[in-house]
Amino acid sequence: xxxxxxxxxxxxxxxxxxxxxxKYDGSSWSKYNTSNSIExxxxxxxxxxxxxxxxxxEFGYFKSNAKGKLEYFSISKNLSKDVLKDIEYIWKIHIINxxxxxxxxxxxxxxxxxxxxxxxxxxxxxxxxxVNNHLYLQDxxxxxxxxxxxxxxxxxxxxxxxxxxxxxxxxxxxxKILITTIDKGLFIYDHATIQPWNTEVNNFIKxxxxxxxxxxxxxxxxxxxxxxxxxxxxxxxxxxxxxNRKKGLQNNTVLTSFLDNNKxxxxxLDNGITFxxxxxxxxxxxxxxx
Numbered sequence: 001x002x003x004x005x006x007x008x009x010x011x012x013x014x015x016x017x018x019x020x021x022x023k024y025d026g027s028s029w030s031k032y033n034t035s036n037s038i039e040x041x042x043x044x045x046x047x048x049x050x051x052x053x054x055x056x057x058e059f060g061y062f063k064s065n066a067k068g069k070l071e072y073f074s075i076s077k078n079l080s081k082d083v084l085k086d087i088e089y090i091w092k093i094h095i096i097n098x099x100x101x102x103x104x105x106x107x108x109x110x111x112x113x114x115x116x117x118x119x120x121x122x123x124x125x126x127x128x129x130x131v132n133n134h135l136y137l138q139d140x141x142x143x144x145x146x147x148x149x150x151x152x153x154x155x156x157x158x159x160x161x162x163x164x165x166x167x168x169x170x171x172x173x174x175x176k177i178l179i180t181t182i183d184k185g186l187f188i189y190d191h192a193t194i195q196p197w198n199t200e201v202n203n204f205i206k207x208x209x210x211x212x213x214x215x216x217x218x219x220x221x222x223x224x225x226x227x228x229x230x231x232x233x234x235x236x237x238x239x240x241x242x243x244n245r246k247k248g249l250q251n252n253t254v255l256t257s258f259l260d261n262n263k264x265x266x267x268x269l270d271n272g273i274t275f276x277x278x279x280x281x282x283x284x285x286x287x288x289x290x
Contacts, residue, residue: 002268005258016040044093054090129169138166160194168212180210199237214257224254
C-alpha cells in the first residue's frame with residue numbers, strides 16, 4: 001500500500017509505503033526506514049529538502065548526509081512518554097506559514113523552530129487538507145475546522161458531513177471548495193452552506209466511493225476511487241477521462257494521487273504504484289481492453 005507521494009526540487013519522487021520510504025530517482029528505487037516504525041502513512045518535503053514522515057507512534061524527517069544517503073531524525077522522541085505511546089498513525093502532514101503540522105486522529109502536532117506544540121482533538125479528527133493556503137480539518141462532532149495560529153476555529157454550517165469521512169478538499173472558482181466523501185459523494189462548500197454537487201462525476205463517485213484526489217492545474221481534478229481507478233473531471237463536474245484496471249492500473253483502489261513537476265500523475269495504490277503520462281497526446285489501449 002502506498003499512502004502518500006511527494007517530490008523534491010531535484011525531481012526525485014518519494015512514496016509513503018507500508019514497508020518504509022521509497023525513493024525513485026527516475027531510474028532506480030531505494031528504500032529507507034525510520035528508527036522504530038516500518039509503515040509510513042504520510043510525507044511532505046520542505047524547501048530545504050527535509051522529508052517529513054508520519055508513522056505509527058512516530059514522526060520525524062529524513063535528510064541527506066554528506067554522501068547523499070538519507071538519514072532519519074525523530075522529532076516525536078522528545079515528547080513525553082504518555083503522549084509518545086498514544087500518537088497513533090500520523091495520517092497527514094502539512095507545511096504552512098513555516099510550521100510543519102503532523103495530524104493524527106487524536107491530536108495535531110505543530111513543529112516550528114525545533115519545538116513541538118500539541119492541540120488535542122476537540123472530539124476525534126478525521127483528515128485534513130490545505131485549500132488556497134487555508135488548513136482545514138474534519139472533527140467528527142464539530143464538523144469542518146480551520147487551523148490558524150495555533151488554534152482550531154469552527155466554520156459556519158459545516159457539520160452537514162459529520163456522518164461520513166471527508167477524504168479530499170479542492171479549490172473551485174468563486175472561493176468555493178469541492179469536498180469528496182468516502183460514501184456520500186461530492187459536495188460544494190461556499191463558506192455558508194454545504195450542498196451536493198449534482199453532476200455526472202458525482203453519480204460515478206457515489207457508486208465507487210472516493211479516496212480524495214489531486215488538482216490538475218486550475219482546470220481539472222483527478223478523483224481517486226475505491227472500486228474503479230481514477231476519474232478526471234473538469235470544474236463543472238463533467239467526466240473527461242477514466243483510468244482503471246482495464247486500462248492498465250495494477251488494481252482499482254487508488255489511495256493517493258500526486259501531480260509531479262512535469263504535470264504527470266503518480267498513483268499510490270492498494271498494491272503498487274502507477275505512473276500516468278497525462279502529458280502524452282496518445283492513449284494506448286492494450287489487450288486487456290478487448
